[in-house]
Amino acid sequence: MREKHATWSALFAEKRATLSSYFLRRVAHRWDAQDLVQEVYLRLLRMEPADAANILSPEAYLFTVAANLVKEHAVLRQQQPLGSDELEHVVEHLVAPSNVEADVDSESRRRHLASLMERLPPKCRAVMVMHYRDELSYREIAERMSISTNMVKKYIVKGLAACRQRMADYE
């Protein structure tokens, strides 16, 4: 399950083939990004309770719905079917033409994010760096910081949320 989560995250985040940046860059119409979220949301609403209960990974379901919509949209816009149902193909297809631009963009985002992390409260910053840079487990971090593993998790959540809010201001 953990690998699965990481895979989805990698596809949607690390490759920078995010839904929004795809829509914003390629379609240049801000409504499409909102439409996508809206459409994903409506599909979630329409789920039968019985189906909802059977979903083993809601997150994977969420991303799959979004990926399929991105794909449908790409098909509609380009009037040609994509070769494969594989999410990877869709992602590759979407990012390929504007890779250089995306990399530059991505580099400046990372630097900005790093400066935000530097300004987190010291404990929060230490936990974030130990977790994301040094890849220490919650338990290892807890021992070094003399706090509970539960607190480690809380610091990570708060660190992410603080960064996300600041990034939203930045963007």
Place this chain on the structure above:
Amino acid sequence: MNELTQLDAARQARRITEQAAAWYIEQQEPLSERQRTAFLDWLRASPLHVAEYFAIAQMHGDVKAAAALEKLSADELAEQARHSNPIVMFPRVGKAEPGTRNPQPARRSHIGLALGGVAGMAAAIAAAWLGLAPRHAVPVQTVAQASVQSYAGNAAGVRALTLSDGTLIQLDRDSRIEVRFDAHQRRIAVLRGHVLFDIGKDRVRPMLVDVGGHVLQDIGTIFDVRRDAAGDTLTVISGRVRVLKAQTPPAKGDELPPPGDSVADLTAGQQIDLDVSGTSRIHTVQAAQATAWLPSEISFQHETIGNVARRFNAYTSKPLAIEDAGIAGQRISGIFHANNPQAFVAYLATLPDVRVIDAGDRIRVVSVSHETNTKAGQL
């Protein structure tokens, strides 16, 4: 009422961000069945949640690379943390908090959306929602008679009001109306500006709208009134409106003149210019043209389908009639293009037990089984 300040909006946005981050971190371990249900419920509670979850996932991809740029060692960071104030000052770090020091109207954050990705989106959706949320009606002027209420438009944008009889009113900037309701009749005077009326049903008390020397009699309809230097204009979006000549106003200031002879009858898509000397010929217009001043998007949070449909009806001469009370009462959240009621109709058609019938002059939304369908968990 649900008047949200910018501070509330900022607080709400922050809470959603924290929830999204917490759910994102939870996924690192397999979720229990209860957690799965809770996570789905959270996603289904609002499109803001979906947008924010995507945004966190998006940002998370950069976090590892950003953390790698940190120059201090783990020991140095731990040492710093030991000497720091034990109180976590989250989230008062770095720059000013959004909302507290930003004097711009919330709607401005659309700019953030234009520049950013999903990242700016949640804020913009929140702002759009904020801008359109029904505002608490504040009487800005009290006339001697207690039953007269005066409403003025906001400088920031179109203001939506719901009156006690269910009438929906949209007021443009620099507009002013006076509302007088009593046991026998409902009267609204348009003093100036641009106003859209969606008249609530009341079989006992007719609705009369005063526009200068004319009185408009509503027969279950939506219409647009513009009063400015160029004169008075009435546009009927749907239904029928009768225009009457007002009788000579009485000397007393707070009494409206009784309606006199009928001078014109207008139906959907028709427009007429009114002035003291009389009325122009009736001409045909596009509903969308007459209501172009209204916001281009309809956004709503946990609103009944019946009310959402009424919002759409301000933009189309082919109104949506939600005939089944069970359907009309279901609550939904979302954002739609106002000029695209078809998208909303298409959405309604996907709901269980809903049938959409194009009846020519209107679109009927009926229940297939005539049973009220309020399956828990469906919405």
